[in-house]
Amino acid sequence: MSILDPPHTVLTVGARxxxxxxxxxxxETTAVDWRPPPPGTAGALATIAGDPRAAEANRVAVERMASxxxxxxxxxxxxxxxxxxxxxxxxxxxxITWDRASGPLRGAIIGGLLFEGxxxxxxxxxxxxxxxxxxxxxxxxxxxxMAGVITPSMPVFELHDTVNGTTAYSTLNEGLGKVLxxxxxxxxxxxxxxxxxxxxxxxxxxxxxxxxxxxVRAMIAQGLQMGDEGHNRNRAGTSLFLREVVGELVExxxxxxxxxxxxxxxAGNDHFxxxxxxxxxxxxxxxxxxxxxxxxxxxxxRNGTDFGIQLSGTGDRWFTAPAQTPKGLTFPGFDDDDVxxxxxxxxxxxxYGIGGMAMACAPAIVRFVGGSVAEAVAKTxxxxxxxxxxxxHLQMPTLxxxxxxxxxxxxxxxxxxxxxxxxxxMAGRVAGTGQVGAGLVxxxxxxxxxxxxxxxxSVPVPPSPGWQ
Amino acid sequence: MSILDPPHTVLTVGARxxxxxxxxxxxETTAVDWRPPPPGTAGALATIAGDPRAAEANRVAVERMASxxxxxxxxxxxxxxxxxxxxxxxxxxxxITWDRASGPLRGAIIGGLLFEGxxxxxxxxxxxxxxxxxxxxxxxxxxxxMAGVITPSMPVFELHDTVNGTTAYSTLNEGLGKVLxxxxxxxxxxxxxxxxxxxxxxxxxxxxxxxxxxxVRAMIAQGLQMGDEGHNRNRAGTSLFLREVVGELVExxxxxxxxxxxxxxxAGNDHFxxxxxxxxxxxxxxxxxxxxxxxxxxxxxRNGTDFGIQLSGTGDRWFTAPAQTPKGLTFPGFDDDDVxxxxxxxxxxxxYGIGGMAMACAPAIVRFVGGSVAEAVAKTxxxxxxxxxxxxHLQMPTLxxxxxxxxxxxxxxxxxxxxxxxxxxMAGRVAGTGQVGAGLVxxxxxxxxxxxxxxxxSVPVPPSPGWQ
Numbered sequence: 001m002s003i004l005d006p007p008h009t010v011l012t013v014g015a016r017x018x019x020x021x022x023x024x025x026x027x028e029t030t031a032v033d034w035r036p037p038p039p040g041t042a043g044a045l046a047t048i049a050g051d052p053r054a055a056e057a058n059r060v061a062v063e064r065m066a067s068x069x070x071x072x073x074x075x076x077x078x079x080x081x082x083x084x085x086x087x088x089x090x091x092x093x094x095x096i097t098w099d100r101a102s103g104p105l106r107g108a109i110i111g112g113l114l115f116e117g118x119x120x121x122x123x124x125x126x127x128x129x130x131x132x133x134x135x136x137x138x139x140x141x142x143x144x145x146m147a148g149v150i151t152p153s154m155p156v157f158e159l160h161d162t163v164n165g166t167t168a169y170s171t172l173n174e175g176l177g178k179v180l181x182x183x184x185x186x187x188x189x190x191x192x193x194x195x196x197x198x199x200x201x202x203x204x205x206x207x208x209x210x211x212x213x214x215x216v217r218a219m220i221a222q223g224l225q226m227g228d229e230g231h232n233r234n235r236a237g238t239s240l241f242l243r244e245v246v247g248e249l250v251e252x253x254x255x256x257x258x259x260x261x262x263x264x265x266x267a268g269n270d271h272f273x274x275x276x277x278x279x280x281x282x283x284x285x286x287x288x289x290x291x292x293x294x295x296x297x298x299x300x301x302r303n304g305t306d307f308g309i310q311l312s313g314t315g316d317r318w319f320t321a322p323a324q325t326p327k328g329l330t331f332p333g334f335d336d337d338d339v340x341x342x343x344x345x346x347x348x349x350x351x352y353g354i355g356g357m358a359m360a361c362a363p364a365i366v367r368f369v370g371g372s373v374a375e376a377v378a379k380t381x382x383x384x385x386x387x388x389x390x391x392x393h394l395q396m397p398t399l400x401x402x403x404x405x406x407x408x409x410x411x412x413x414x415x416x417x418x419x420x421x422x423x424x425x426m427a428g429r430v431a432g433t434g435q436v437g438a439g440l441v442x443x444x445x446x447x448x449x450x451x452x453x454x455x456x457x458s459v460p461v462p463p464s465p466g467w468q
Numbered sequence: 469m470s471i472l473d474p475p476h477t478v479l480t481v482g483a484r485x486x487x488x489x490x491x492x493x494x495x496e497t498t499a500v501d502w503r504p505p506p507p508g509t510a511g512a513l514a515t516i517a518g519d520p521r522a523a524e525a526n527r528v529a530v531e532r533m534a535s536x537x538x539x540x541x542x543x544x545x546x547x548x549x550x551x552x553x554x555x556x557x558x559x560x561x562x563x564i565t566w567d568r569a570s571g572p573l574r575g576a577i578i579g580g581l582l583f584e585g586x587x588x589x590x591x592x593x594x595x596x597x598x599x600x601x602x603x604x605x606x607x608x609x610x611x612x613x614m615a616g617v618i619t620p621s622m623p624v625f626e627l628h629d630t631v632n633g634t635t636a637y638s639t640l641n642e643g644l645g646k647v648l649x650x651x652x653x654x655x656x657x658x659x660x661x662x663x664x665x666x667x668x669x670x671x672x673x674x675x676x677x678x679x680x681x682x683x684v685r686a687m688i689a690q691g692l693q694m695g696d697e698g699h700n701r702n703r704a705g706t707s708l709f710l711r712e713v714v715g716e717l718v719e720x721x722x723x724x725x726x727x728x729x730x731x732x733x734x735a736g737n738d739h740f741x742x743x744x745x746x747x748x749x750x751x752x753x754x755x756x757x758x759x760x761x762x763x764x765x766x767x768x769x770r771n772g773t774d775f776g777i778q779l780s781g782t783g784d785r786w787f788t789a790p791a792q793t794p795k796g797l798t799f800p801g802f803d804d805d806d807v808x809x810x811x812x813x814x815x816x817x818x819x820y821g822i823g824g825m826a827m828a829c830a831p832a833i834v835r836f837v838g839g840s841v842a843e844a845v846a847k848t849x850x851x852x853x854x855x856x857x858x859x860x861h862l863q864m865p866t867l868x869x870x871x872x873x874x875x876x877x878x879x880x881x882x883x884x885x886x887x888x889x890x891x892x893x894m895a896g897r898v899a900g901t902g903q904v905g906a907g908l909v910x911x912x913x914x915x916x917x918x919x920x921x922x923x924x925x926s927v928p929v930p931p932s933p934g935w936q
Binding site for chain 1: 693694695703704706707708710711712714715718719724727728731732735831832840841842865866868869
């Protein structure tokens with residue numbers, strides 16, 4: 001049999017041109033998805049690989065993140081947590097100004113102005129928009145889902161990690177549909193936010209105080225055993241949290257109608273604990289910051305215009321690129337054109353190794369974002385290619401209790417061309433719309449390229465060998 | 469290379485004698501677990517296979533069971549549900565008398581006498597034991613986990629299936645540890661049962677009345693998406709049920725201390741909804757009864773001494789054999805010798821196609837019963853070999869949303885030698901002990917052999933061909 005005789009299976013690596021040409025001739029091919037590192041990165045990757053500090057730096061960074069055990073310690077106001085007031089608002093993602101803000105972020109700022117009573121109408125609020133002082137949640141040890149707008153009088157969960165000494169914050173989850181974080185600002189949105197501030201926060205805060213510190217990592221670990229992945233599916237976690245806190249809730253002495261409303265609000269929102277999972281991941285990732293020489297990703301976040309990442313070894317510097325638009329399933333009445341580019345701090349879950357990184361343990365989510373079970377497993381398997389280790393605490397039963405892929409290595413992302421898998425809610429492009437669907441999205445490779453180049457620049461030049 | 473030259477892999481089928489002999493000579497073998505049908509069954513299997521009614525009968529039986537959608541409609545007393553009083557007690561499994569009862573059943577009867585206030589001491593109760601009128605729960609459209617003792621003043625859940633018009637009952641779950649159903653009867657057991665009757669039942673009953681009918685099949689379906697298998701793991705189902713009912717619970721106007729105790733009791737018991745899952749399965753299985761010619765199993769139940777099954781085509785007749793002893797993990801302080809033979813009506817879950825039959829969707833349970841994930845998947849795959857269909861309503865995400873194996877065919881069990889996989893709690897052998905562990909157990913093949921023989925006898929003899 002000659003090598004030219006059919007049938008053969010041809011393995012094609014990298015560029016699809018050869019694969020396509022063979023396929024056009026009826027030849028069976030198996031295409032291996034491999035790309036050479038982007039032009040201009042080879043030197044930086046070599047420098048990073050040759051940094052004598054790297055191995056220990058990455059070991060320290062990932063160990064800190066993986067060992068974190070953040071607990072909810074209470075609910076306080078954003079003003080107290082962040083020292084903000086007036087029109088000082090926080091937002092998701094890397095820094096941005098009103099003029100570059102997308103529809104959902106502008107919508108949430110408008111809603112925030114109305115919620116704070118700083119103006120009476122949406123039109124007036126829109127006029128005030130450019131004067132709002134915007135700062136990223138991440139600059140205040142906080143994370144906010146979607147638009148992530150936090151205004152001074154909002155209540156926020158406070159989490160503390162006694163292992164590493166970090167603290168993190170997030171708002172309370174509003175539920176789905178027309179909600180501020182998706183850019184909606186109608187009266188029902190504002191009324192709900194005020195009820196959350198005036199009733200939910202004090203009642204739940206009193207229950208949390210009675211209960212004592214609540215171990216969020218343990219809740220996530222249980223949730224992963226029960227079909228959650230911690231980003232777009234938190235049904236199990238929410239159910240477990242409610243079971244844990246409900247005995248305290250009924251004992252805080254709240255007026256019966258308030259108690260009933262609080263219990264029904266939490267019980268009715270499958271995403272309630274997303275706003276505990278996110279600050280848990282934030283507290284863990286922050287513990288890994290500022291290890292010189294580490295290429296580990298400590299933040300991935302989107303403001304609806306830009307996607308930004310930060311590395312442990314490059315301090316507070318953001319590496320940004322235009323946010324991509326998620327692909328998935330839109331709700332009835334919406335289509336792909338209605339979807340805003342990727343938005344929110346919720347990619348802190350993927351930074352921590354759950355969410356899209358752990359989709360293998362949440363087969364039920366794949367239908368929600370328009371995929372298959374095999375695709376979900378493939379996403380998680382790809383994540384192992386770009387991470388330093390496997391979590392000793394967060395395990396996936398469907399992968400025979402393998403630990404979640406933990407500690408994204410920006411250098412390996414650049415070298416392999418594999419970006420961290422992310423699943424996400426989709427916000428309407430137009431301010432005021434709300435959620436229009438859910439899907440998958442790819443972080444832009446350029447963020448990782450820039451980060452690798454910057455990290456390489458920080459590697460000390462070895463002293464030249466002397467002759468004396 | 470001669471056929472006599474090593475190495476070879478030898479496939480051995482059936483009896484292990486040949487396999488063992490080869491293995492002893494260092495030959496690598498792969499043993500296929502196949503057994504010929506037990507002696508004396510070939511004729512009966514041929515008769516059943518040749519019954520012209522069989523295909524339609526089995527189609528009708530399995531369709532009724534699979535279509536059932538039982539709902540909780542309320543809580544009533546056992547006296548009202550079953551018309552029992554005084555020392556008329558129900559028990560799990562096929563019929564049995566005190567003299568043949570095992571330790572845990574005797575312990576539960578002693579506890580029942582104390583609970584009803586029919587005697588003041590355990591010693592006196594033991595003396596009264598032989599005079600208690602025992603009847604199987606199954607004879608009263610009821611099911612009880614483990615000892616399954618139901619006494620007249622106990623509260624029971626009432627379920628109704630509007631699709632097929634069946635009704636089923638079960639007690640309220642006591643939690644784990646020292647509890648009546650495991651044969652414990654100490655003061656804490658009796659006090660808890662009285663609190664359940666006097667506080668839990670009226671408060672929860674009032675909440676259920678406010679809520680309206682509760683769809684148990686939908687809860688099971690959700691639980692299977694969240695790592696439950698419905699028999700030994702009901703953590704998700706319990707969490708979801710509590711989320712559903714808690715809004716009503718806080719609004720029934722119960723005294724705060726009672727509300728608190730009720731909420732904490734349900735929230736603190738991962739097995740609370742086992743006693744909803746079981747009567748749901750019972751109502752579904754009962755819908756499939758009495759279809760002439762059907763070899764479908766409609767009950768599997770154990771009384772701690774005997775394992776018994778019933779077929780759709782053989783009416784109320786029990787086919788029994790000695791119950792086997794479960795193998796698994798015992799709690800600290802106990803070992804295999806402390807384990808009582810298999811006990812309880814909870815095998816109604818396997819009859820319905822969940823529990824051990826659906827272990828593939830509950831990887832987390834396999835560690836609890838001492839197995840591996842691969843074994844759990846293998847158990848479910850084996851169950852497909854002996855069932856008529858796959859549930860259109862109950863799906864397993866880990867098997868790519870395949871429906872649970874539904875409708876056990878007693879004839880196929882006999883023909884293949886595969887018995888339905890069962891997982892179970894393990895009761896202490898000595899009356900008063902309580903739970904000592906959890907594990908796996910095999911229903912005795914002889915039950916299925918007897919049932920097949922009886923079904924074959926019921927097949928009408930075809931008229932002999934005439935000559936006129």
